[in-house]
Amino acid sequence: MTRFFSLLACLITAPALAQTGYETAYFNVSGVAPDDTLNIRAEPDTAADILGELAFDAANIEVVGREGGWAMINMGDVAGWISFTYLQQTEPVLLESGIPGGLTCGGTEPFWSAEVSDEALVFSAFWEEEESISYPINAAPRAHTIGFPVFLMLEGGGVASLSPNTCSDGMSDATYGWTLNLVRPGVYDTAYSGCCTLPRE
Numbered sequence: 001m002t003r004f005f006s007l008l009a010c011l012i013t014a015p016a017l018a019q020t021g022y023e024t025a026y027f028n029v030s031g032v033a034p035d036d037t038l039n040i041r042a043e044p045d046t047a048a049d050i051l052g053e054l055a056f057d058a059a060n061i062e063v064v065g066r067e068g069g070w071a072m073i074n075m076g077d078v079a080g081w082i083s084f085t086y087l088q089q090t091e092p093v094l095l096e097s098g099i100p101g102g103l104t105c106g107g108t109e110p111f112w113s114a115e116v117s118d119e120a121l122v123f124s125a126f127w128e129e130e131e132s133i134s135y136p137i138n139a140a141p142r143a144h145t146i147g148f149p150v151f152l153m154l155e156g157g158g159v160a161s162l163s164p165n166t167c168s169d170g171m172s173d174a175t176y177g178w179t180l181n182l183v184r185p186g187v188y189d190t191a192y193s194g195c196c197t198l199p200r201e
Contacts, residue, residue, distance in 0.1 A: 107194030156185030
């Protein structure tokens, strides 16, 4: 029990990334003609520069912020804006823990990445001798009142927490949909703090 509370303290004091209170939501493009596309703009304004486009049937779009009738989405290394008029909310496929299946996570200084499934958290870092290390998940309790964060209890004594709050990696202008804090089993002097995203379809 003492080790559990020590790990939680490490997560609480992990390096804080830029976050907002917006809870990530998912949408499909709707109401766009098959021969047309939905513009992604640099600002929440119809006169703003166009950064890219979404297909008329694009799905699983991760919305990480809102301003009026505009939705902020992640677009590579920058954040872009699309009109809520052409979005219909959807639910991604969830893992048993309540988080979306397919989240990819990562952090900087030092650089690392992680993937989460129902069975394990797979951690990768360039300084490790092994290309990746798989930590089996023993349990995934959720916060009692609101459901998040989800705490992934890792075999060997580690713990990770995941929350659907927008997150910045501190190096790019991109905005990500989830935050991850991690204490690895057997590595109790370091807490990793990073961002996660669910790729759109």
